[in-house]
Amino acid sequence: MRETVNIALSKGRILEEGLPLLARAGVVPVEDPLTSRRLVLETNRPGVKITVIRAQDVPTYVQFGAADLGVAGKDVLMEYDGDGLCELLDLGIARCKLMVAEPASLASHDDPRAWTRLRIATKYPRTTRRHFAAKGIQTDIIKLYGSMELAPLVGLSDRIVDLVSTGKTLRANGLVEVEHIADISAWLVANRAALKMKRAAMKDVIDRLQEAVGHNA
Ligand SMILES: Nc1ncnc2c1ncn2[C@@H]1O[C@H](COP(=O)(O)OP(=O)(O)OP(=O)(O)O)[C@@H](O)[C@H]1O
Numbered sequence: 001m002r003e004t005v006n007i008a009l010s011k012g013r014i015l016e017e018g019l020p021l022l023a024r025a026g027v028v029p030v031e032d033p034l035t036s037r038r039l040v041l042e043t044n045r046p047g048v049k050i051t052v053i054r055a056q057d058v059p060t061y062v063q064f065g066a067a068d069l070g071v072a073g074k075d076v077l078m079e080y081d082g083d084g085l086c087e088l089l090d091l092g093i094a095r096c097k098l099m100v101a102e103p104a105s106l107a108s109h110d111d112p113r114a115w116t117r118l119r120i121a122t123k124y125p126r127t128t129r130r131h132f133a134a135k136g137i138q139t140d141i142i143k144l145y146g147s148m149e150l151a152p153l154v155g156l157s158d159r160i161v162d163l164v165s166t167g168k169t170l171r172a173n174g175l176v177e178v179e180h181i182a183d184i185s186a187w188l189v190a191n192r193a194a195l196k197m198k199r200a201a202m203k204d205v206i207d208r209l210q211e212a213v214g215h216n217a
């Protein structure tokens with residue numbers, strides 16, 4: 001029987017930047033996932049399927065074997081609390097930075113070396129707590145699911161931890177970067193058991209993606 005390989009991708013940037021990469025790797029969905037309502041799509045490669053889910057759910061699907069491979073941002077992987085996942089390949093897409101930012105008015109007289117306790121709004125509580133704990137700084141974290149840049153404007157927090165790419169969103173809201181936490185890009189992740197059980201089929205897709213990333217570099 002043919003081995004199937006199910007690849008989990010998320011709608012939005014990962015799908016938009018991931019589809020051209022998959023196409024270079026010779027994997028093309030038979031329907032356009034950007035417009036289709038179908039959540040599992042067949043591809044031109046027999047046995048290879050693409051599943052479209054929420055970005056934060058990709059590690060969960062892969063950990064529990066509901067997907068064999070997945071494409072997830074390093075930010076999502078750093079925040080994920082689980083194992084059984086293997087980070088295989090930096091795909092070099094959806095590049096950005098995870099940063100601490102604050103209002104320009106605060107930054108003008110702020111000294112990050114003097115920080116002892118911070119009130120921070122973020123979608124990334126675990127990563128934020130870990131980053132500051134390593135530097136001996138206490139954090140009061142307010143978990144948000146989006147629009148972090150709003151938090152300092154409405155007095156929810158003094159600072160935020162969020163993704164920055166062009167810096168437009170920060171600028172538009174009077175915020176400036178004050179500390180770098182991590183460089184972010186999307187990674188190919190795999191279910192550890194599937195890597196062993198479906199070795200040949202998985203290797204074919206992984207090798208193709210590795211070559212496509214190489215060509216991209
Ligand atoms: N401005 C950006 N520039 C580049 N990459 C980004 C940017 N924002 C997010 N990303 C990367 O793309 C991934 C997916 O982000 P996207 O905005 O498409 O979905 P999301 O809103 O985080 O997910 P969902 O709504 O499904 O929970 C992020 O995890 C991150 O790695």
Ligand SMILES: O=P(O)(O)OC[C@H]1O[C@H](OP(=O)(O)OP(=O)(O)O)[C@H](O)[C@@H]1O
Nearest residue numbers: 146147162163164165166167168169170
């Ligand atoms: O530095 P920039 O280029 O402005 O990008 C940064 C923004 O992108 C992400 O937002 P999200 O994906 O939620 O929103 P978007 O679709 O507006 O980028 C992130 O949470 C920032 O708000």
